[in-house]
Amino acid sequence: MKSELSSVKAIVFDTFGTVVDWRSSIADDLSTWGARQGIRAEWLALVDAWRGRYEPQKDRVRKGEIAWTNIDDLHLDALRSLLPEFGLSRLTEDQILHVNRVWHRLNGWPDAVQGLQRLKKRFVIGPLSNGNVALLVNMAKHAGLPWDAIFSCEHFQRYKPHPDTYLGVCRQLYLAPGEVMMCAAHNYDLAAARSLGLKTAFVPRPTEYGPLQTTDLAPEQDWDVVAADLQSLASQMNA
Amino acid sequence: MKSELSSVKAIVFDTFGTVVDWRSSIADDLSTWGARQGIRAEWLALVDAWRGRYEPQKDRVRKGEIAWTNIDDLHLDALRSLLPEFGLSRLTEDQILHVNRVWHRLNGWPDAVQGLQRLKKRFVIGPLSNGNVALLVNMAKHAGLPWDAIFSCEHFQRYKPHPDTYLGVCRQLYLAPGEVMMCAAHNYDLAAARSLGLKTAFVPRPTEYGPLQTTDLAPEQDWDVVAADLQSLASQMNA
Numbered sequence: 001m002k003s004e005l006s007s008v009k010a011i012v013f014d015t016f017g018t019v020v021d022w023r024s025s026i027a028d029d030l031s032t033w034g035a036r037q038g039i040r041a042e043w044l045a046l047v048d049a050w051r052g053r054y055e056p057q058k059d060r061v062r063k064g065e066i067a068w069t070n071i072d073d074l075h076l077d078a079l080r081s082l083l084p085e086f087g088l089s090r091l092t093e094d095q096i097l098h099v100n101r102v103w104h105r106l107n108g109w110p111d112a113v114q115g116l117q118r119l120k121k122r123f124v125i126g127p128l129s130n131g132n133v134a135l136l137v138n139m140a141k142h143a144g145l146p147w148d149a150i151f152s153c154e155h156f157q158r159y160k161p162h163p164d165t166y167l168g169v170c171r172q173l174y175l176a177p178g179e180v181m182m183c184a185a186h187n188y189d190l191a192a193a194r195s196l197g198l199k200t201a202f203v204p205r206p207t208e209y210g211p212l213q214t215t216d217l218a219p220e221q222d223w224d225v226v227a228a229d230l231q232s233l234a235s236q237m238n239a
Numbered sequence: 240m241k242s243e244l245s246s247v248k249a250i251v252f253d254t255f256g257t258v259v260d261w262r263s264s265i266a267d268d269l270s271t272w273g274a275r276q277g278i279r280a281e282w283l284a285l286v287d288a289w290r291g292r293y294e295p296q297k298d299r300v301r302k303g304e305i306a307w308t309n310i311d312d313l314h315l316d317a318l319r320s321l322l323p324e325f326g327l328s329r330l331t332e333d334q335i336l337h338v339n340r341v342w343h344r345l346n347g348w349p350d351a352v353q354g355l356q357r358l359k360k361r362f363v364i365g366p367l368s369n370g371n372v373a374l375l376v377n378m379a380k381h382a383g384l385p386w387d388a389i390f391s392c393e394h395f396q397r398y399k400p401h402p403d404t405y406l407g408v409c410r411q412l413y414l415a416p417g418e419v420m421m422c423a424a425h426n427y428d429l430a431a432a433r434s435l436g437l438k439t440a441f442v443p444r445p446t447e448y449g450p451l452q453t454t455d456l457a458p459e460q461d462w463d464v465v466a467a468d469l470q471s472l473a474s475q476m477n478a
Contacts, residue, residue, distance in 0.1 A: 132411075137387050137412065147388075175375045
């Protein structure tokens with residue numbers, strides 16, 4: 001481990017894309033469910049369109065155009081608006097809620113659970129995610145993610161990259177920013193964390209958005225750690 | 240399991256006294272540490288006096304006499320005021336902070352870890368404690384408590400038995416009060432939870448305050464579950 005990282009006591013993780021593979025998980029879950037229900041749809045295209053609404057929706061909260069709204073409710077709003085385009089207008093309310101809850105049923109990347117189990121032995125670990133508490137708790141149980149604590153933007157009522165989120169973790173853990181590391185597959189997240197004094201770990205996930213992904217394929221700054229996956233991060237952090 | 244408990248999806252626990260044995264843990268920790276440091280004191284008497292300040296201190300926050308203050312800071316304030324009486328006026332600042340942090344190093348009652356591990360397989364489990372987040376996270380790592388999420392009164396900026404604490408858990412988990420069970424060794428905590436619609440489990444800890452304890456020796460209402468310990472609670476909840 002680099003000597004300047006010896007101060008790190010806690011590591012917090014972006015979840016969607018960094019720890020869990022939302023695109024494949026959702027496509028697989030809904031395809032299986034749809035087949036059982038006799039509902040056919042272009043599920044992968046739905047996932048991509050759904051995720052496409054994610055940043056614009058959060059931007060409305062970030063800019064104060066709408067009051068604080070949890071991700072579960074932003075997802076539901078976007079899902080309802082997409083149903084006609086995907087031939088799903090006849091879903092019942094229970095079916096819509098089941099589909100919306102698919103974000104609670106995501107699977108970790110193959111390295112995630114073992115990497116986190118190793119890191120947990122040496123560090124306090126938790127998500128620092130735009131996902132709401134219920135989503136992150138249910139996701140952890142579904143995927144077997146061994147978090148010590150859940151840090152949700154719901155706690156801070158701000159979406160990343162607002163400073164209150166990163167500094168809120170430091171404050172709650174009684175740690176200085178330099179004692180906390182942010183791990184993400186997204187350069188913007190790490191840039192915000194670094195600007196506040198947190199340590200940074202980049203874990204590229206070049207197929208998060210599918211085989212044609214063009215963003216976040218490489219580090220855009222000299223992050224403190226660049227690791228191929230969470231097992232490699234554990235090794236580099238001597239965990 | 241009683242049929243009216245089949246709706247329960249999450250169980251939250253009072254920690255000090257219910258899950259961890261603070262009195263013995265602190266006396267043992269400080270006695271060992273004191274012996275190494277060459278510091279002699281009536282440690283058990285200090286613990287009892289320190290804990291005696293706990294409710295009056297929280298009452299000052301509850302009544303709005305002082306602004307929201309975390310338990311770590313209330314503990315530190317009380318500790319400083321007790322040092323002269325216990326012949327500890329010459330502790331250094333580092334030593335005082337180490338002693339104050341003893342509340343992060345508490346051990347579970349003998350049944351706690353295994354009982355929680357069983358309950359975790361069937362339910363979302365977490366503390367709902369007046370302890371602050373850092374204290375609860377460090378305590379969980381020290382004692383091996385396998386929480387799914389940390390619910391701290393720090394999140395809600397209210398101490399129990401304020402309704403915001405119990406209802407805050409329900410809201411964050413997207414659960415109705417009847418889907419959440421409060422487990423505690425203290426009747427007042429369960430009375431508050433029940434009044435808001437939560438299910439209740441009483442686990443008496445007749446030696447929490449030592450062999451001469453006179454309070455909370457028995458259930459004061461017909462709580463949904465009365466269990467000798469957390470292993471018994473797991474059995475009664477079919478976990």
